[in-house]
Amino acid sequence: MTELQSRKTHCYVWILFTLTLIVPLCIGAGLTLQLGSDEFRDNLVSTVSAQVSPFSGIEIDHQPVEVLLRKIQVSFFTVLVVVFSGGVIALTLLYRFLICPMDQMVWMARRITEGNLNLSIPQSSCYEVNEIGKSFNDLSSNLQEVLLLVWNSVQNSSTILASIIKNEAPHEEEKTISIQQHLKALQKEMKSIEHVVTSFKLYDVFIVDQRALAGSGTRQGETKRQAEDQPL
Incomplete structure (x- = not known):
């Protein structure tokens, strides 16, 4: 197409x-x-x-x-x-x-x-086209950073969950403390991902009260979008 x-x-x-x-x-x-x-x-x-007089004799x-x-x-x-x-x-x-x-x-x-995402647009002699190309390159770079952050968070979360599963503390109290520490670390990783997601303005999706709501084309979605776009 x-x-x-x-x-x-x-x-x-x-x-x-x-x-x-x-x-x-x-x-x-x-x-x-x-x-x-x-x-x-x-x-x-x-x-x-x-136009010349025939009597003038001019040829x-x-x-x-x-x-x-x-x-x-x-x-x-x-x-x-x-x-x-x-x-x-x-x-x-x-x-x-x-x-x-x-x-x-x-x-x-x-x-x-x-x-x-391993692509980049070369520089152009036209200023406007060059700026658009830079925006595409920045978009690709930002997406890579987001994916890398999500990947690291997932890996850290997997490591924490593995530590919880393999908790071999000799005493029950120590197990509880260890689990709480791991859960706090896991919560921190989840908060990091949540912060990244909420930092974007998503198309046709709103995150309200820790819930993702679809359908920004509705009246409520349009009202919320206008409220967010208004300067403080």
């Missing part, structure tokens, strides 16, 4: 490039070619001759007219070539600094949703 959307974007760019540059250039080239045709030259000479020479039209034609072709070259350069820059980096970001976002 993402590749299809990307292809649509490329098609739209090429259609826009064709309509705004290629079509006008083709029309301009056709009109410029007409300037060098014999028919246009004869019509121009005939029109000018008709218009075709050679200067042909030279002038040739110069105008060359000038028009030069302008068309410059405009076409500028359009090609603009399209190349658009692809290099905007479209290709955005495609790369879409590809990376899809990989992140699949769990691949």
Whole structure:
């Protein structure tokens, strides 16, 4: 689906490039070619001759007219070539600094949703695109840190539970004290994970009174979201 959307974007760019540059250039080239045709030259000479009094005896020479039209034609072709070259350069820059980096970001976002966090977007010459790329890289890095924290907490909790199970204190009182200490350590690890989760603004989920509530699209959820977004 993402590749299809990307292809649509490329098609739209090429259609826009064709309509705004290629079509006008083709029309301009056709009109410029007409300037060098014999028919246009004869019509121009005939029109000018008709404006001159037939009693003046002035005969218009075709050679200067042909030279002038040739110069105008060359000038028009030069302008068309410059405009076409500028359009090609603009399209190349658009692809290099905007479209290709955005495609790369879409590809990376899809990989992140699949769990691949060992990716990073290279720096771009475009400031805005570069900032978006940095945001993606920061997102990937933050997700890795969260996963690492959760992993460490789970490992510590597993170690604590194993210690509770294998509690071999000789006296019952010592066992109780040891279990309480381990439970406090376990509670601390759980609090750490809870703090990480509650530090995020979750999509369509609210954590209220130690419970995760889904459905932020409801009126109550929207009211709570607006209340949280209001400055203190």
